Amino acid sequence: MEKIKSIDELRRLKEQSQAFLKTRQKDVKVKIYISVDKEENTNASRDVLLAVLDELKERDFSDFQIIEKAPMGSDIKEPFMALERDDLVIYYSNITPNMAREIIVSHAIKGQIVSDWVSKRSNL
Amino acid sequence: MKTYRIHALVCAGTQCLAAGGNGFKDALVEELKQHGLTEEVLIVETGCMGSCQLGPRMVVYPEGIMYTRLSPEDAKEIVEEDFLKGRPVTRLLWKQDEKQFLTLHETPFFAKQTRIVLRNCGFINPEDITECIAQGGYESLARCITEMTPKDVIKIIKDSGLRGRGGAGFPTGLKWELANKQISDTKYIICNADEGDPGAYMNRSVLEGDPHSVLEGMAIAGYAVGAQKGFIYIRAEYPLAIKRLEIAIKQARMSGLLGKGILGTNFSFDVELRMGAGAFVCGEETALINSTEGKRGEPRKKPPYPVESGLFGKPTVINNVETLANVSVIIEKGADFFRQFGTDKSPGTKAFSLVGKVNIAGLIEVPLGTPLRTIVFDIGGGIPEGHTFKAAQTGGPSGGVIPAKHLDIPMDYENLPQLGAIMGSGGLIVMDETSCMVDVAKFFLKFTVDESCGKCVPCREGTRQMLNILEKITSGLGTMEDLDLLEKLGNVIKQTSLCGLGQTAPNPVLSTLRHFRDEYIAHVKDKVCPANVCSMKAKK
Numbered sequence: 332m333e334k335i336k337s338i339d340e341l342r343r344l345k346e347q348s349q350a351f352l353k354t355r356q357k358d359v360k361v362k363i364y365i366s367v368d369k370e371e372n373t374n375a376s377r378d379v380l381l382a383v384l385d386e387l388k389e390r391d392f393s394d395f396q397i398i399e400k401a402p403m404g405s406d407i408k409e410p411f412m413a414l415e416r417d418d419l420v421i422y423y424s425n426i427t428p429n430m431a432r433e434i435i436v437s438h439a440i441k442g443q444i445v446s447d448w449v450s451k452r453s454n455l
Numbered sequence: 456m457k458t459y460r461i462h463a464l465v466c467a468g469t470q471c472l473a474a475g476g477n478g479f480k481d482a483l484v485e486e487l488k489q490h491g492l493t494e495e496v497l498i499v500e501t502g503c504m505g506s507c508q509l510g511p512r513m514v515v516y517p518e519g520i521m522y523t524r525l526s527p528e529d530a531k532e533i534v535e536e537d538f539l540k541g542r543p544v545t546r547l548l549w550k551q552d553e554k555q556f557l558t559l560h561e562t563p564f565f566a567k568q569t570r571i572v573l574r575n576c577g578f579i580n581p582e583d584i585t586e587c588i589a590q591g592g593y594e595s596l597a598r599c600i601t602e603m604t605p606k607d608v609i610k611i612i613k614d615s616g617l618r619g620r621g622g623a624g625f626p627t628g629l630k631w632e633l634a635n636k637q638i639s640d641t642k643y644i645i646c647n648a649d650e651g652d653p654g655a656y657m658n659r660s661v662l663e664g665d666p667h668s669v670l671e672g673m674a675i676a677g678y679a680v681g682a683q684k685g686f687i688y689i690r691a692e693y694p695l696a697i698k699r700l701e702i703a704i705k706q707a708r709m710s711g712l713l714g715k716g717i718l719g720t721n722f723s724f725d726v727e728l729r730m731g732a733g734a735f736v737c738g739e740e741t742a743l744i745n746s747t748e749g750k751r752g753e754p755r756k757k758p759p760y761p762v763e764s765g766l767f768g769k770p771t772v773i774n775n776v777e778t779l780a781n782v783s784v785i786i787e788k789g790a791d792f793f794r795q796f797g798t799d800k801s802p803g804t805k806a807f808s809l810v811g812k813v814n815i816a817g818l819i820e821v822p823l824g825t826p827l828r829t830i831v832f833d834i835g836g837g838i839p840e841g842h843t844f845k846a847a848q849t850g851g852p853s854g855g856v857i858p859a860k861h862l863d864i865p866m867d868y869e870n871l872p873q874l875g876a877i878m879g880s881g882g883l884i885v886m887d888e889t890s891c892m893v894d895v896a897k898f899f900l901k902f903t904v905d906e907s908c909g910k911c912v913p914c915r916e917g918t919r920q921m922l923n924i925l926e927k928i929t930s931g932l933g934t935m936e937d938l939d940l941l942e943k944l945g946n947v948i949k950q951t952s953l954c955g956l957g958q959t960a961p962n963p964v965l966s967t968l969r970h971f972r973d974e975y976i977a978h979v980k981d982k983v984c985p986a987n988v989c990s991m992k993a994k995k
Contacts, residue, residue, distance in 0.1 A: 332584075332706065332709040332710055333710075334709070334710060334711035335710050335711045335712065335718060336711065336718065336719045337718055337719050338594075338597040338598070338601050338718055340718075341588065341593060341594060341597050341718065342594070344585070344588055345588050345589060345591065345594065347456070348585040348586065348588050348589030349589045350456060350458075351456060351457075351458070351585070351586075351589065352579075352586065352589045352590075353458070354458070354459060354460065354461065354462045354497075354516050354517050355462050355464075355516040355517070355578065359517075362517075367539070367540045367541050367542075368540075377539075380460075384460060384495065387458065388457075388458065391456065393456060393458050396460075396517035397460040397517070398517060398518060398541070399540065399541025400541060401541065401542070
């Protein structure tokens with residue numbers, strides 16, 4: 332623990348520390364909804380979740396929350412992922428871990444929707 | 456930076472720990488290991504979350520799902536259902552009046568509260584200064600010492616109308632101004648953490664849940680009055696609060712937020728702990744000073760007041776834990792923000808420990824002026840098991856009772872004294888029709904008789920005589936003259952005692968005589984205890 336030498340240093344530390352608390356805050360830049368596996372022996376959604384976590388860690392992106400969701404209906408095939416960003420929710424269905432990684436980089440971090448894989452969109 | 460998709464906040468306040476919270480936490484740690492989730496789920500031990508009756512408790516973020524009355528056996532199900540499948544374990548959710556609540560803020564218990572003092576309690580890890588800094592901790596201190604003069608700081612506190620939360624309600628800004636004007640090479644700040652009222656645990660909860668808010672308030676007070684040294688006088692029966700304070704002081708020193716040249720300025724301020732042995736009288740400021748100096752905890756004559764000649768004969772500001780926890784918010788958000796809450800003469804909020812015959816006992820914070828009815832029935836969920844509200848005791852052994860016909864009284868510094876009660880530090884004990892008010896008065900008086908330091912005759916001898924009379928009455932041996940004698944004696948003790956302990960000790964007796972005289976008369980004339988509590992030796 333180093334000494335904080337000025338008010339500016341304190342404010343920088345505050346910003347860094349706030350990132351760690353994002354999981355507990357109301358307002359975050361991106362909310363990521365990921366399906367859960369229905370069957371005990373399948374890990375497809377779990378693999379997507381782990382890929383998402385790994386990619387977020389790799390990119391050092393912390394302004395997010397991950398929320399696990401139950402199945403969404405027949406039009407959203409599992410494993411699915413929905414991203415809430417900029418007042419818009421985009422659903423990606425039937426995704427693989429590699430697709431999830433690309434969605435994180437393009438959509439979650441850069442704000443560019445991966446149009447080819449979108450199955451549904453809605454406003455907040 | 457390491458991030459976790461789930462933050463599981465486990466209440467590690469004294470009440471939840473006493474209810475077995477550690478057992479649940481240990482089981483949760485084990486289940487996370489078994490399921491390979493230690494890199495995804497962070498367990499955070501927090502201070503008191505309130506609603507202590509429903510503990511041990513846990514809140515799971517990001518969704519804020521709240522689990523209650525947890526046992527070690529529940530850990531497996533929570534991990535497998537909630538953490539792995541996103542399905543809340545409904546049987547462990549908060550249930551009230553046939554309704555189930557998923558998150559903390561949906562509950563009536565929390566919906567009617569305003570949390571300024573308790574803003575971080577139950578939300579941050581009190582043993583990690585970075586979580587406090589993330590919530591804006593120490594930024595007000597930084598602003599004070601880099602952008603404001605001591606007089607600017609005092610003006611904001613005066614404008615806010617903040618009054619001492621220890622009981623008397625003295626204006627904090629005025630106290631600081633008086634100390635600031637004293638010419639002395641040394642001045643002191645003392646935080647009074649000698650919370651001793653039976654049933655009161657607001658201050659302990661703040662220190663357990665957010666110790667840095669108090670340290671920051673002390674440092675700001677030090678800057679405002681020109682003090683470089685502070686002491687926290689805390690009773691030794693608060694081991695968890697002491698442990699967390701020690702950690703907080705160490706971390707603040709290592710971070711350069713306490714000690715010499717804070718944040719590269721010329722301002723220096725450091726804090727030491729002083730442990731009290733649990734004497735109630737040491738909550739009185741001059742007895743507290745004596746005890747801090749290593750002397751017997753007996754009060755001193757006033758004047759001189761501590762701001763003139765306090766600790767080691769130097770100007771000293773003594774503020775209560777809750778008062779100090781308000782300070783950084785007032786500096787950060789301004790006097791007008793603070794005045795949005797409460798009343799004109801009693802601005803801000805007040806923390807209460809709501810205990811006794813109430814459905815949801817716990818730690819609460821409401822705007823001053825909130826009606827007692829709202830606290831007992833909306834927040835506390837009313838009286839259990841079909842019983843009826845009879846009275847509430849505020850201010851502990853120094854306070855008085857509020858009867859049912861005054862349930863709508865605004866809880867503030869102006870209205871409570873009109874009923875013979877006082878705000879006190881925030882202990883609020885709810886009683887139903889099974890409580891005997893004479894017995895209640897006897898209980899509190901026995902407490903003050905035990906705790907009287909013995910220095911002055913009115914308190915030492917007078918309260919003893921009052922207790923003897925109450926024992927006569929509750930044994931069925933009292934007379935109507937005894938009631939008059941109780942009143943006369945009580946008023947003499949109030950007027951002639953040396954310190955606040957003696958001056959307020961008769962309050963529970965006088966206020967029960969005022970509001971429940973019929974019960975005293977039943978004991979005396981009919982030789983009957985209407986609540987069937989007292990063992991009447993002499994039957995009519």
